Amino acid sequence: MSKDLLTYDRRHYGMDHDRYEWSMLQDRKPVTWPGGKPLALWINISIQHFPLSGEKPTVVPPGALTMPYPDLRHYTLRDYGNRVGIYRLLQVMERYGASPSLAISGALVARYPQLLERLAQTPYEWLGHGWNMLSMHAGEVDPEVEADWIAKTRAALSSCSDRSITGWLSPGRIQTANTPELLVKNGFTYQCDWVNDELPYNFRTAAGEMTCLPSCLELDDVFVLTQNLHSEDSFAQQVIDAADLLITEGREQGGRLLSLNLHPWLVGQPHRIRTVREILEALLVQRSDTIWHSAPAAIIEAAKT
Amino acid sequence: MSAATQNAELALYDYAPYEGRPKLSWPNGARLAFWVAPNIEFYELDPPANPHRQPWPHPYPAVPGYSIRDYGNRVGHQRQMAVLDKYGVRGSISLSAALCEHHPEIIALCAERNWEFFSHGIYNTRYTYGLTEAQEREMIEDAMDTIERAVGQRPAGYLAPALSHSNHTIDLFAEAGGIYTCDLFHDDQPTWVKTRSGRPFVSIPYSLELNDTIAYVVQKMEPRRYGEIIRRAFDQLYEEGEESGTVMCIPTHNYQVSCPHRLRAFEEALEYVTGHSDVWVTTGREIAEYTLAHCSDQIKGGEGSAP
Numbered sequence: 244m245s246k247d248l249l250t251y252d253r254r255h256y257g258m259d260h261d262r263y264e265w266s267m268l269q270d271r272k273p274v275t276w277p278g279g280k281p282l283a284l285w286i287n288i289s290i291q292h293f294p295l296s297g298e299k300p301t302v303v304p305p306g307a308l309t310m311p312y313p314d315l316r317h318y319t320l321r322d323y324g325n326r327v328g329i330y331r332l333l334q335v336m337e338r339y340g341a342s343p344s345l346a347i348s349g350a351l352v353a354r355y356p357q358l359l360e361r362l363a364q365t366p367y368e369w370l371g372h373g374w375n376m377l378s379m380h381a382g383e384v385d386p387e388v389e390a391d392w393i394a395k396t397r398a399a400l401s402s403c404s405d406r407s408i409t410g411w412l413s414p415g416r417i418q419t420a421n422t423p424e425l426l427v428k429n430g431f432t433y434q435c436d437w438v439n440d441e442l443p444y445n446f447r448t449a450a451g452e453m454t455c456l457p458s459c460l461e462l463d464d465v466f467v468l469t470q471n472l473h474s475e476d477s478f479a480q481q482v483i484d485a486a487d488l489l490i491t492e493g494r495e496q497g498g499r500l501l502s503l504n505l506h507p508w509l510v511g512q513p514h515r516i517r518t519v520r521e522i523l524e525a526l527l528v529q530r531s532d533t534i535w536h537s538a539p540a541a542i543i544e545a546a547k548t
Numbered sequence: 549m550s551a552a553t554q555n556a557e558l559a560l561y562d563y564a565p566y567e568g569r570p571k572l573s574w575p576n577g578a579r580l581a582f583w584v585a586p587n588i589e590f591y592e593l594d595p596p597a598n599p600h601r602q603p604w605p606h607p608y609p610a611v612p613g614y615s616i617r618d619y620g621n622r623v624g625h626q627r628q629m630a631v632l633d634k635y636g637v638r639g640s641i642s643l644s645a646a647l648c649e650h651h652p653e654i655i656a657l658c659a660e661r662n663w664e665f666f667s668h669g670i671y672n673t674r675y676t677y678g679l680t681e682a683q684e685r686e687m688i689e690d691a692m693d694t695i696e697r698a699v700g701q702r703p704a705g706y707l708a709p710a711l712s713h714s715n716h717t718i719d720l721f722a723e724a725g726g727i728y729t730c731d732l733f734h735d736d737q738p739t740w741v742k743t744r745s746g747r748p749f750v751s752i753p754y755s756l757e758l759n760d761t762i763a764y765v766v767q768k769m770e771p772r773r774y775g776e777i778i779r780r781a782f783d784q785l786y787e788e789g790e791e792s793g794t795v796m797c798i799p800t801h802n803y804q805v806s807c808p809h810r811l812r813a814f815e816e817a818l819e820y821v822t823g824h825s826d827v828w829v830t831t832g833r834e835i836a837e838y839t840l841a842h843c844s845d846q847i848k849g850g851e852g853s854a855p
Contacts, residue, residue, distance in 0.1 A: 248596055248674065249683055249690075254646050258618075260593045260609075265651065269626040302606055382607030418611050436611055439618035441808075460616065461807050471768040481771060485808035492627075492808075501808070 262423070262437075263446050263455070273497020274442060274546050280535040281493025282486060283542050284526055285502045286341060287435075287458060289412065290329060290362070292348040292375040293321040302381035304415030305465045306508065321376075321508045325351065325358055328511020333365065335516060339523040343505075344538050346372035346412040349396030352403055363404040368538040370410035371396045371431065381417045389419060393429045409433060410539050412458055423448040433543055441489075441500050443543045454543050456502075463504040468515075475518040483525045490533045500542065501526075558715055560732065561739045561751065564849025572737060572793035572843050578828035579789025580782075581835045582821055585730070585754060585799040586628060587642040587707075587761075588658075589672040590650050591617045600677035601712065620803030621647075625654055627806040631815050633661070635822045640832040642668040642707045642730070642799070645691035648698035655698050664831040665699050666730070667691045667721075669709025676712040685720050692724055704833040705730055707754065722749045728836035730754035736785060736794050738839040740848040748840045750847065752832050753795040755781070760804040760814075775813030782821050789826075795835060796821075 253259035276283050297312030306321060308314040336343055345367050352359050362369070373380065374392040393411075400408055409432040413422065416436045426434055427450040433443070435458035446455040460466055462485060467478045482503060489499035503522070510519050526534055537545070574581055593614050595603045604610035632639055641658055643665050648655050658665070669676075670691050676684055688706070696702045706721040707730040718729055722743040729741060732751040739751045756762050758778055763769045769777075778798060785794040798817075805814045822829060839847060 248598065248678055249687060250596070251646065251670065253592070253594075254649055254670075256649060256652070258593075259590075259650070266622065267626060267653065268623045270653070416612055417606060418609060420609055437615040437618075438612070439615040439622055441619075441623050457615075457619075460612070462809055471764075471770075473768075473770050477770045477772075481809035484771065484810075484812050488808040488811055 261447060263444060266444075268441060269496060271442075275548070276498040276535040276545055278535055280533055281498060282490045282534050283498060283500045283545070284486070284534050284536040285456075285500060285539060285542055286336075286343040286536070287346055287370070287412070287502065287504045287539075288329070288332060288343050289346045289372055289504060289506050290325065290348065290351065290358075291321065291372065291414070291506070291508070292325070292350045292354065293318060294350070294375050294377050296377060298377055300377050300379045301384070302379045302415060302417055304376050304379065305470065306506070307376060324506060324508025324511055325355055328507030328509075329358065330361070331511045331513075331516050332505065332507050332519065333361070335519050335523065339520075339527050341523055341527060342367060342536060342538050344368040344370055344410070346370040347400060348372050348375050349392075349399040350375040352399035356403070359403045368410070368540055369400055369404065369406055369408050370412050370435070370539070371400060371408060372412050373414040376414050379415060379417065380413045380419050380422045381415070382419065384419050386421045386425070389421060390425050390428070393425050393431075397429055397431075407540075410435065410456070412436065416458065416460060423453060424450045427451050427453050433539065435539075442498075443546050456539050456543055458504050459502045462502075464510050465506055468509060475515055479518050479521045479525070482522050486526055486530060486534070490530065493533075498546070556715060560718065560741050561734070562849040564739070566736075569737070569792060570846035571791070572839075572846055574793040574828050575838065576828070577826060579793065579826045580786050581793060581795045581828045581830055583640050583795075583797050583830055583832055583835065584632060584637050584818075585642050585797055585832065586632075586639045587668060587799060587801045588621070588625065588644065588647055588654060589617065589642075589668065589801070590621075590644040590647045592671050592673040595671065595673035598675050598678055601675050601710075603673040616803050620801060620806065621651055621654060624802030624806030626657070627811060628800060628802050629657060629661070631811065631818065634815075635818045637818065637822065637829055638663050638831055640664040640666060640705070642666060643695060644668055644671050644709070645694040646670050648694050652698070659699050664705075664833045665695050665701070665703055666705030666707065666832060667695060667703040667726070668707045670694075672710050675710055676708055676714050676717060679714065681714070681716050681720070684714055684716060685724070688720050688724050692726075704728060704836060705752065707731060718749070719744045722747045727840060728752045728832060730832065736788075736796075737792070738795065738835065738843070738847050740844065748844065750836050750839050752797075752835050752839075754797045754799055754832070756799075757781070758797065759799040761801050764804050764810070771810040771813040774810070775817045778814075778817035779820050782817075786824060786827070797832075
């Protein structure tokens with residue numbers, strides 16, 4: 244028997260752990276974004292490798308293979324994102340002058356050098372996104388194994404670009420008890436996995452402080468379209484409704500942040516890409532006077548001032 | 549718990565067909581009693597394992613589940629509170645009692661608005677399952693004492709933590725001084741609940757169908773459809789309320805309804821409901837107290853209860 248069902252070791256003021264301080268968004272000093280705009284927009288594209296393997300991940304991330312080996316159906320649908328979807332998505336981003344960040348599986352560097360070359364030619368910020376979508380940072384992973392995943396992801400991405408890589412998004416936005424420390428030890432200064440806020444905040448690790456920049460799950464394309472099974476039109480509507488609410492709040496209470504996470508294997512499909520165009524049209528064109536569109540490191544920096 | 553008690557059909561209330569019931573009259577001739585029940589919960593990052601129900605689907609630390617619920621308290625609470633303020637709705641909070649200790653700032657904001665606090669256990673990661681009757685009594689009283697110390701008033705209502713029950717739950721809550729339960733979903737009007745102490749005790753409708761978490765997580769609704777089902781439920785209960793008073797509750801969670809892509813649908817629904825005359829915008833406690841004071845005979849149901 245584990246701890247007693249009526250024993251409460253951490254029933255006291257604040258959080259029941261030491262990772263961050265308790266505070267409510269509305270009670271903090273208001274954030275001012277560049278140009279005095281009420282809303283910052285962060286678009287991230289998660290570029291993922293799902294290995295063709297009979298191995299089951301310890302925690303199943305969205306989009307994982309589900310069938311007995313060889314699950315060609317899901318494997319190729321995910322690979323579609325890295326062959327077709329990403330190029331379609333990049334063209335739309337470039338057409339609208341967007342500046343998304345790119346969260347990339349480290350394993351793609353050796354697998355698809357042409358893809359990485361194309362990504363390196365963009366001016367976009369990169370984030371580590373784990374080694375692949377089987378290397379789940381969850382539960383009882385050996386810390387040495389986990390440290391190796393993080394180090395080799397960083398090394399792989401750094402091998403094809405001299406850009407500074409300081410951010411991390413774990414596959415499936417999950418962590419082990421050691422992930423934050425291992426990230427700091429490997430030179431990462433921010434992570435995006437804890438979805439408990441709408442602005443960046445200080446996150447403690449035994450290896451020093453880092454920032455958490457929450458990547459919104461509830462408006463993630465995979466969550467809305469494949470988990471909630473909402474239509475493409477509804478997805479666009481929800482993103483725009485969120486932007487409008489946050490713009491109103493941002494005017495009245497201080498800068499707000501909208502984070503939008505997209506997957507090439509999903510919204511890079513021909514029947515869905517139009518939705519991305521509609522979202523960018525609504526946010527970057529129609530609301531250009533109220534939205535400051537930027538990338539994570541700049542958003543974190545601006546939130547400090 | 550013996551096999552016999554595991555199979556006992558609980559005799560909580562008498563059957564009463566919706567047709568032909570004695571009339572319920574709400575204050576000032578209102579047709580419908582309307583209340584909003586924000587669940588303000590604390591989920592532990594590292595709760596003890598319960599042999600009957602796992603608190604989290606992921607291994608420790610369950611970042612996905614924990615962090616979105618923390619979002620509710622950090623971001624969502626004040627956002628929802630501002631909307632309720634705008635439409636003159638006092639929340640009836642389904643409260644994880646330990647939140648009085650973890651986040652007293654939230655309690656203070658609600659108390660200064662004269663919101664109601666009812667008990668939702670200690671933590672939403674602690675279940676009734678596996679507790680002896682004495683332990684369950686201790687948990688129920690601990691929650692009531694904690695809330696009473698924080699807000700100066702003993703809770704009147706109970707929604708068992710994470711909807712986890714024993715077959716003593718309602719008896720124990722009545723014996724601890726409670727007068728209403730939100731755990732029964734059998735009706736659109738208050739019902740007399742029979743407890744072993746025989747104390748006056750009533751079930752107040754708290755709709756799982758209109759609960760935002762059921763709508764968004766279980767039924768995976770689009771936000772605007774959620775707003776639409778609230779309006780449809782209101783239209784029907786408002787129409788029926790002309791004959792005899794009905795109750796409508798919207799149970800919410802600050803990590804669901806307050807997400808920026810969802811709040812507008814909720815706000816439009818609130819605007820619609822509160823824009824009607826003859827709606828008693830109230831709290832769970834006020835409905836329970838009024839019902840017990842003025843309608844006890846009408847809500848008992850069963851043989852011989854017809855007018």
